[in-house]
Amino acid sequence: MTIKINQLHPCFVAEFADVDLSKPIDDATFKEIVEGMDRHAVGVFHGPTLTEEQHADYAERFGPLDPNNGILSTGLKRRISPRLADIANLDHENEKFAKDSRRRMFNLGNQLWHTDSTFKKIPAMYSLLHAHSVAPEGGETQFCDMRAAYDALSQKMKDRIENLVAEHSIFTSRMKLGFTEFSEEERALHPPTRRGLVRVHPGSGRKGLYLASHASHIYGMPVADGKMLLMDLMEHATQREFVHTHHWKVGDLVIWDNRCTMHRARPFDDLAFKRDMRRATVQDLNYPEITVADEKVA
Numbered sequence: 001m002t003i004k005i006n007q008l009h010p011c012f013v014a015e016f017a018d019v020d021l022s023k024p025i026d027d028a029t030f031k032e033i034v035e036g037m038d039r040h041a042v043g044v045f046h047g048p049t050l051t052e053e054q055h056a057d058y059a060e061r062f063g064p065l066d067p068n069n070g071i072l073s074t075g076l077k078r079r080i081s082p083r084l085a086d087i088a089n090l091d092h093e094n095e096k097f098a099k100d101s102r103r104r105m106f107n108l109g110n111q112l113w114h115t116d117s118t119f120k121k122i123p124a125m126y127s128l129l130h131a132h133s134v135a136p137e138g139g140e141t142q143f144c145d146m147r148a149a150y151d152a153l154s155q156k157m158k159d160r161i162e163n164l165v166a167e168h169s170i171f172t173s174r175m176k177l178g179f180t181e182f183s184e185e186e187r188a189l190h191p192p193t194r195r196g197l198v199r200v201h202p203g204s205g206r207k208g209l210y211l212a213s214h215a216s217h218i219y220g221m222p223v224a225d226g227k228m229l230l231m232d233l234m235e236h237a238t239q240r241e242f243v244h245t246h247h248w249k250v251g252d253l254v255i256w257d258n259r260c261t262m263h264r265a266r267p268f269d270d271l272a273f274k275r276d277m278r279r280a281t282v283q284d285l286n287y288p289e290i291t292v293a294d295e296k297v298a
Contacts, residue, residue, distance in 0.1 A: 003032045007040065009244040011148040012261070014040035021058055021253060022048050030061060037126075038203030041260050042143050044246065045253045049132055052278070055253070056083040059128045059280030066117065066124065066281040071170055071190065072106055074183040080278055087129065087277040089270040099271060105179045110265040112176065112213035113144070113238055116258045116281060118168040118195055119214045124258040125284035132276035134248045138268030139275050141246045146208035147201065147260050149237035161197045166215040166230065168193050173213040194219065197233070201260045202286065208260040209237055237262060248277075259284065 004017040014036060019029070037043055050058070059065060069085040070076060077092035089097050089104065097104035117124035129141070150158070169192040171182065197218075199210045211234055218226030245266075246254055256263060268275060 003029060003036070005036050005040070008044065009145075011242060012040050012145040013042040013044070013143065013244045013246075015044045015046070019045055020047050021045055022050055022054055025058070025061075034062075034203075037255065037257055038201075041145060041147070042244065042246075042254065042256045045255070046249065047251050047253070049251050050130055050253065052081040052084060055128065055130050055278065056081065056280050059126070059282055062126050063282045063285065066120075066122070066283050068120070068189075069281065071186060072103055072182075073189070074185055083280065085279040085281055087279050088132075089275055094274075096271065096274060102181055104270070105177075105181070106174060108177055109174050109179065109213070111267060112173055113211075113234060113262045113264045114173060114214060115210065115212040115262050118210070118212045118258075119170045119172075119190060119193055121193060123193075123195075123284045123287055124281050126255055126257060126282040128253060128255045128280040128282070130253045130278050130280075131248045131250055132278065133274055134250055135268035135270075135273040135275045138266055139248060140266040141248070141254065141263055142266060143244050143246070143256060143261050143263045144238050144242045145244075145260070146210065146237055146242075146262060147204070147206045149239075149242050150198065150206075150208045152242075153236070158198075161229075161233070164197045164221075164229075165194050165219045166197060166211075166226070167217055167219065168195050168212060168214040169216060170214060172216040176213065192216075199259065199287075201257075203257075204260075206260070209233060210259075211237060211262060 003019060006015040006017060008015055065083055069082060079090060079092045080086050116127045170190050195210055197210060198207055200207050215230050217223050218229060
């Protein structure tokens with residue numbers, strides 16, 4: 001069938017209408033979805049709440065799923081399938097996190113602008129977030145188009161950042177909020193990675209910025225200068241004209257392309273209301289390797 005695709009923002013984001021993800025998707029329809037994602041970068045699907053199997057199976061059509069769905073692994077009791085990342089404010093007994101909960105403190109970092117898994121050896125290609133329950137107020141997710149942000153840079157800035165590389169670490173973003181309570185095991189599992197500031201999106205051929213709150217500094221630059229450049233680029237990319245806000249309804253599934261977007265969660269009263277969100281993460285196995293100071297890095 002031909003999908004009706006409604007663009008929701010002048011730069012990106014589209015609603016894929018009349019697609020029921022609880023039912024089998026044929027190859028022709030799936031091809032339309034992939035082509036639509038290459039153009040719009042963020043896709044919104046409305047429909048019934050999916051089972052964990054339906055959610056993960058649909059995501060797996062885009063590529064292999066990330067097997068590591070949780071940074072806080074020490075002493076963790078899982079609430080949902082290990083094929084999915086738990087983005088809820090709920091513990092394994094479906095009770096809200098306490099105010100001083102270690103997992104609550106970690107999850108607050110999702111409110112920083114970021115790109116999923118830039119700090120992992122294999123970063124994320126697509127993320128598919130699905131709403132099982134939502135807060136009555138707040139809890140939106142915002143996205144920004146990193147291709148449009150790149151296009152709007154001056155040629156001088158484009159030339160300056162073309163070959164620059166930043167270091168990314170999950171501990172960098174959490175440290176910005178004062179959270180440092182990671183076990184030695186957790187730290188050992190996530191050494192820093194190095195990512196170029198600019199990358200070409202393979203589906204569209206467009207260049208975009210590749211940033212995240214996980215980025216700490218830029219190789220070959222004084223630390224202060226690199227931090228200022230990263231801050232300036234983040235502020236540029238998150239200007240209003242590049243940003244779309246999604247207001248969640250139960251059953252919504254939103255897929256975004258981490259190769260050309262950033263996103264952040266917006267706050268809600270997480271001590272009063274339950275918000276049950278679950279994410280499938282598709283790995284970006286084809287992310288090109290780069291070289292820094294004659295050292296081959298991911």
